[in-house]
Amino acid sequence: MTFKYLLAGAAMAAGLAGAVAANASVVVGTEDAVKGFTGNFLESVFPGTKYLVASDGEVVFRPFGATFDVSDGLDFSGVPFVWDQAADSHWTALTAKQTWVLPATTTCGSENEPKCEFVGHFISPSAWNPSAIGTWLILNPAGKVSDKIVTFNSAVGAELKFYSDPFSVPEASTWTLMLMGFGGLGAVLRRRRETATAAA
Missing domain, CATH: 1.10.287 (Helix Hairpins)
Structure with missing residues (x-):
C-alpha cells in the first residue's frame, strides 16, 4: 500500500x-552597477519589436525619459498591442503612451526593500504568442536575480507581472x-x- x-x-x-x-527561466540581461539595464526582453521571440524593460544599477536611474530616480521600468510604446496597468498595480505612468516606472522612493520607503517594491501588473486584451509565455530574469552585477518578469495568458488576455527583488518570496x-x-x-x-x- x-x-x-x-x-x-x-x-x-x-x-x-x-x-x-x-x-x-530565461536571462535577458545583467545590470551594470552604474548604468543599470535597459533592453528588449522578447527580442529572441519577436525580433525588432520593442518590449523594453529597465532595472536600476543602484544609482540614480532615469529610463524612458523619467525625470525622477527609478527602480524599474517598462516601455511598451513601440509594440503593436494595447497594454494597460491592472488595478492591483501601482507603478507610475510616464507621459509616453504605455510606459510605466517604479519610483526608487515610494510611500513606504526607499528602493531595494521588498515591501516597498510594488509588483507591476499589466494586461493586454490580445493573447501572448505561446513562445512569449515564460519567466524572464534580469541579474544584478553579482549574477543573482534582481528582477523577474512573468508572462502568461488568462481569461482577460495577455498578462505580465514584473517582480522587483523576487528572491524574497x-x-x-x-x-x-x-x-x-x-x-x-x-x-x-x-x-x-x-x-x-x-x-x-
Missing part, C-alpha cells in the same frame, strides 16, 4: 517538475513541490505507524 502511494506521489511530482521545467511552483513532498512523507510515516500498531 505504501509503495503505491509513493509511486503516485512521485508521478505527480514528476509531472509538476516537468511543467515547471517546460517554463524554464518563493515561487508558487516551489511551494507546491515542497507541500507535495511533506504530504508524501506524512503519508509514509502514518502508514508505518498503522502497520506497527497492527503488528503489536
Whole structure:
C-alpha cells in the first residue's frame, strides 16, 4: 500500500517538475552597477519589436525619459498591442503612451526593500504568442536575480507581472513541490505507524 502511494506521489511530482521545467527561466540581461539595464526582453521571440524593460544599477536611474530616480521600468510604446496597468498595480505612468516606472522612493520607503517594491501588473486584451509565455530574469552585477518578469495568458488576455527583488518570496511552483513532498512523507510515516500498531 505504501509503495503505491509513493509511486503516485512521485508521478505527480514528476509531472509538476516537468511543467515547471517546460517554463524554464530565461536571462535577458545583467545590470551594470552604474548604468543599470535597459533592453528588449522578447527580442529572441519577436525580433525588432520593442518590449523594453529597465532595472536600476543602484544609482540614480532615469529610463524612458523619467525625470525622477527609478527602480524599474517598462516601455511598451513601440509594440503593436494595447497594454494597460491592472488595478492591483501601482507603478507610475510616464507621459509616453504605455510606459510605466517604479519610483526608487515610494510611500513606504526607499528602493531595494521588498515591501516597498510594488509588483507591476499589466494586461493586454490580445493573447501572448505561446513562445512569449515564460519567466524572464534580469541579474544584478553579482549574477543573482534582481528582477523577474512573468508572462502568461488568462481569461482577460495577455498578462505580465514584473517582480522587483523576487528572491524574497518563493515561487508558487516551489511551494507546491515542497507541500507535495511533506504530504508524501506524512503519508509514509502514518502508514508505518498503522502497520506497527497492527503488528503489536
